[in-house]
Amino acid sequence: MVALRDIIITGLLLGGIFALVSVGLSLQYGVARVLNVAHGEFIMVGAFVTFWLAGSGLNPMLTLVVTAPMMFVIGWVLHVGLFRRMMHQAPSLDIFEGTSMLATFGLLYVVQNLARIIWGSQTYQIVFLNRTVTSAQIPLNRLVGLGVVIVVGVGFYLFLSRTRMGKAIRASSQDPTTAGLMGVNINSVLALCFGLGLAMAGIAGTLISTLYPIQTSMGLQYTVIAIIVVVLGGLGSITGAMVGGVILGIVSQLVTYFYPTLTFIAYYAIFIVLLLARPKGIMGK
Amino acid sequence: MNTTTFSKTRIVSLAVLAVIFVVLAILPVITQGYTITLVTDILRYAILAVAWVLFSGPTGYMSLATAAFYGLGFYIAAIANGPLPFALAIIVAGIAAFVVALLIGGLTLRLKGVYFTIFTFAVVLLINNVVLEIERVVTSTRGRFVETETTQAAYWAMFLVAVLTIVVCVLIRRSRYGLALQSIGEYEEAARHSGINVVRTKVLIFAIGSVFMGMAGAIIATRRTYIDPGIAFNLNTSFLPVLMALFGGVSNLVGPVIGAAVFTYLADFLLSTFPDLFMLIFGVVLILAIVFMPNGIIGLAQQVWQKIRGGRRAPA
Amino acid sequence: MHLLEGEGVSRNFGGLAAVADVDFYVDEGEILGLIGPNGAGKTTLFNLISAALKPTRGTVTYEGKEITKLPPHKICRLGIARTFQTVKIFPHLPVVRNVMVGSLFGTGKHMSEAEASRKAEEALDFVSLTSLKNVPAGDLTLANQKRLEVARALATEPRLLMLDELMAGLTHTEIDEAMGDIAQIRSSGITVIMIEHVMHAIMNICDRIIVLDHGRKIADGTPAEIAVNQDVIECYLGQDADSDEDLDDDSDFGDEDHAES
Numbered sequence: 001m002v003a004l005r006d007i008i009i010t011g012l013l014l015g016g017i018f019a020l021v022s023v024g025l026s027l028q029y030g031v032a033r034v035l036n037v038a039h040g041e042f043i044m045v046g047a048f049v050t051f052w053l054a055g056s057g058l059n060p061m062l063t064l065v066v067t068a069p070m071m072f073v074i075g076w077v078l079h080v081g082l083f084r085r086m087m088h089q090a091p092s093l094d095i096f097e098g099t100s101m102l103a104t105f106g107l108l109y110v111v112q113n114l115a116r117i118i119w120g121s122q123t124y125q126i127v128f129l130n131r132t133v134t135s136a137q138i139p140l141n142r143l144v145g146l147g148v149v150i151v152v153g154v155g156f157y158l159f160l161s162r163t164r165m166g167k168a169i170r171a172s173s174q175d176p177t178t179a180g181l182m183g184v185n186i187n188s189v190l191a192l193c194f195g196l197g198l199a200m201a202g203i204a205g206t207l208i209s210t211l212y213p214i215q216t217s218m219g220l221q222y223t224v225i226a227i228i229v230v231v232l233g234g235l236g237s238i239t240g241a242m243v244g245g246v247i248l249g250i251v252s253q254l255v256t257y258f259y260p261t262l263t264f265i266a267y268y269a270i271f272i273v274l275l276l277a278r279p280k281g282i283m284g285k
Numbered sequence: 286m287n288t289t290t291f292s293k294t295r296i297v298s299l300a301v302l303a304v305i306f307v308v309l310a311i312l313p314v315i316t317q318g319y320t321i322t323l324v325t326d327i328l329r330y331a332i333l334a335v336a337w338v339l340f341s342g343p344t345g346y347m348s349l350a351t352a353a354f355y356g357l358g359f360y361i362a363a364i365a366n367g368p369l370p371f372a373l374a375i376i377v378a379g380i381a382a383f384v385v386a387l388l389i390g391g392l393t394l395r396l397k398g399v400y401f402t403i404f405t406f407a408v409v410l411l412i413n414n415v416v417l418e419i420e421r422v423v424t425s426t427r428g429r430f431v432e433t434e435t436t437q438a439a440y441w442a443m444f445l446v447a448v449l450t451i452v453v454c455v456l457i458r459r460s461r462y463g464l465a466l467q468s469i470g471e472y473e474e475a476a477r478h479s480g481i482n483v484v485r486t487k488v489l490i491f492a493i494g495s496v497f498m499g500m501a502g503a504i505i506a507t508r509r510t511y512i513d514p515g516i517a518f519n520l521n522t523s524f525l526p527v528l529m530a531l532f533g534g535v536s537n538l539v540g541p542v543i544g545a546a547v548f549t550y551l552a553d554f555l556l557s558t559f560p561d562l563f564m565l566i567f568g569v570v571l572i573l574a575i576v577f578m579p580n581g582i583i584g585l586a587q588q589v590w591q592k593i594r595g596g597r598r599a600p601a
Numbered sequence: 602m603h604l605l606e607g608e609g610v611s612r613n614f615g616g617l618a619a620v621a622d623v624d625f626y627v628d629e630g631e632i633l634g635l636i637g638p639n640g641a642g643k644t645t646l647f648n649l650i651s652a653a654l655k656p657t658r659g660t661v662t663y664e665g666k667e668i669t670k671l672p673p674h675k676i677c678r679l680g681i682a683r684t685f686q687t688v689k690i691f692p693h694l695p696v697v698r699n700v701m702v703g704s705l706f707g708t709g710k711h712m713s714e715a716e717a718s719r720k721a722e723e724a725l726d727f728v729s730l731t732s733l734k735n736v737p738a739g740d741l742t743l744a745n746q747k748r749l750e751v752a753r754a755l756a757t758e759p760r761l762l763m764l765d766e767l768m769a770g771l772t773h774t775e776i777d778e779a780m781g782d783i784a785q786i787r788s789s790g791i792t793v794i795m796i797e798h799v800m801h802a803i804m805n806i807c808d809r810i811i812v813l814d815h816g817r818k819i820a821d822g823t824p825a826e827i828a829v830n831q832d833v834i835e836c837y838l839g840q841d842a843d844s845d846e847d848l849d850d851d852s853d854f855g856d857e858d859h860a861e862s
Binding site for chain 2: 035082085086089094095097098099101102103105106107108109110111112113114117224227231261262264265268269271272275276
Binding site for chain 2: 651653673674678683685689690691692698699702703707708709714717753757
């Protein structure tokens with residue numbers, strides 16, 4: 001019984017993190033049309049920045065104030081400096097999706113290796129709130145992490161559904177041309193979404209660093225998970241990414257409990273089966 | 286078109302090709318050691334890049350499965366070389382890659398472009414993990430030892446496979462299948478309605494390309510004493526040929542060869558001079574190449590040539 | 602036996618019936634017109650015949666055999682060729698290679714490259730594009746691109762040719778030329794179905810006309826019969842019965858007649 005409850009809570013937490021990561025990727029692909037294969041690397045950067053700041057004594061959760069805006073700015077600059085130019089160059093949207101994805105492969109190498117040069121290849125671990133809440137025997141850091149994920153998730157959902165900018169984002173993801181004609185400043189929205197996407201990666205990175213060991217090569221696995229979730233939930237659907245992330249998190253915890261080394265294979269197998277059976281995903285367009 | 290200049294250019298290019306061919310054929314006789322290894326490497330990437338362009342060039346479906354077929358060849362050589370003669374091991378690797386490619390292609394070439402690319406990317410990771418798991422469970426090992434071949438043997442094998450690759454790919458490109466593939470790339474629905482069995486054509490050509498990738502992998506495997514899934518199924522092997530092809534130009538088969546030669550040489554230089562920064566520089570170069578040279582070097586050269594010649598010229 | 606026959610052909614998209622329970626036939630040697638307001642389901646019907654789409658219900662039979670479940674390339678090889686509303690040529694290939702795609706792959710029999718090349722040149726000659734044969738197809742004018750599409754379709758040696766709004770965007774002179782071409786195609790033994798909005802063309806060259814509205818067939822008859830058919834007049838012009846002469850109007854762009862749809 002304890003095991004089941006543990007699986008569910010960790011599953012929800014992991015699911016929340018996956019959802020966060022995937023919503024970030026979904027914003028980048030669904031709206032800005034950039035399939036950011038380097039997404040995971042920015043998660044890694046968030047994790048390491050947190051680690052670095054925490055080393056100076058700062059409470060890891062407080063580093064969110066640094067990592068989130070920092071990632072947002074990096075994302076914005078990347079979009080304006082790189083992807084906007086590529087968008088204007090490309091003769092069609094399909095070609096842009098292809099070339100921008102390739103460019104993010106380049107980013108992957110750049111970011112990962114910069115990090116490796118700075119921090120090396122070893123594994124690090126932040127010790128944070130490792131003690132358990134006595135009656136429930138759940139590590140406190142997981143509860144805190146779950147709390148952050150819920151707050152960010154709800155906050156983002158409200159942003160999307162209630163604010164003007166949120167509406168602009170949703171409109172742009174469905175039909176950028178018409179949105180532009182309706183007065184939405186498309187260029188800003190695209191850059192904003194890309195920045196938001198990276199910010200979410202940064203937040204996820206901070207959270208992950210409080211829970212698990214980190215190394216500079218950790219990015220790729222999260223990118224793969226994000227891609228799986230985004231396809232699972234439907235390419236371009238942000239709510240789909242949220243739902244898909246939670247589902248995958250719980251599934252992965254279950255698999256890990258019974259057969260740990262099979263976890264990654266399970267991810268890919270699910271992914272491949274999904275791609276073939278229903279490429280549109282649960283809520284795809 | 287001025288016929289005299291046309292045949293003059295033809296003769297000159299054929300002569301140049303003949304010289305290159307002869308030099309390459311006798312290379313191990315006239316030099317040794319480091320140069321041979323470098324040229325083997327260049328040939329390897331030339332094979333991968335050309336085989337990649339065969340399918341992905343005209344259709345625009347970017348395959349990232351190169352590492353999967355290459356790695357498969359790697360492992361087949363590890364298992365088969367020794368029990369089987371070298372040449373046979375290479376052929377078996379090619380056949381295995383073909384079969385697997387038929388399977389993968391058959392499953393995924395019905396998917397839209399970006400899904401196909403993601404899928405091929407996932408396949409490489411999947412195969413990597415599956416082989417790791419198989420090794421852990423079945424043989425309780427990680428990686429295998431390989432029966433190696435000499436530098437010269439590997440070189441000549443690579444040279445032969447390279448010639449084979451280029452000849453076959455050029456023939457296909459000039460044949461009706463090449464036309465079919467081009468029309469699929471230009472407008473798939475119209476191609477379908479003109480009588481082309483689109484899925485079968487895509488799968489077949491995709492699989493033919495994979496044969497050469499598998500063979501290249503098999504040859505390189507015999508240059509190491511030990512391999513493991515991480516080495517065999519490395520994503521770099523999927524990206525590098527794409528980068529080389531983009532750099533050299535994907536609209537014909539010369540581009541990828543040039544791209545492979547330039548990049549392998551550069552990479553080798555960088556690797557020895559700045560071992561730590563190598564991957565970083567690679568990433569930067571990739572980004573720059575994509576942004577500033579979407580048509581690759583050949584495209585760039587064509588633009589320059591057109592400006593020199595003046596006026597528009599219809600490409601044939 | 603009808604050359605092409607459809608029974609109860611229907612196609613739904615979600616809740617919307619784009620084509621609903623349409624029965625039709627074409628006999629060999631006919632020129633059949635297919636008309637109707639925008640969104641009536643005409644191109645969808647073509648798509649159902651050429652297998653670009655699968656019908657939700659119904660069957661399509663060609664030369665007595667059912668073709669409903671066949672893929673597009675097989676249907677082409679059997680002898681049904683089509684053009685598209687938005688011209689779908691291969692822009693970077695030279696004109697003659699565009700047509701060769703048709704002659705190499707679409708005839709249903711094995712063609713050597715030499716034969717295919719010859720067939721392609723014949724087709725180009727028929728549509729008067731021979732002088733442009735090495736030009737990249739994307740560089741052609743719209744009218745010539747349409748001719749190219751027809752040449753490619755003809756190169757597949759069809760028994761039945763389906764033309765989708767061939768005359769849209771053409772000038773008066775070009776329309777007259779196209780009408781001449783269609784008549785010539787029929788005399789060479791090919792049956793034609795044409796979707797058109799250019800009314801005077803339809804009225805003058807078609808032997809029979811089928812009218813679709815909101816996915817349903819509302820009329821089927823000779824041009825004379827259709828011109829006075831009340832249902833047809835109403836569907837084109839709303840409830841306004843005063844403007845029934847407009848059906849014979851000499852307008853280039855039929856859309857002007859039915860702005861409501």
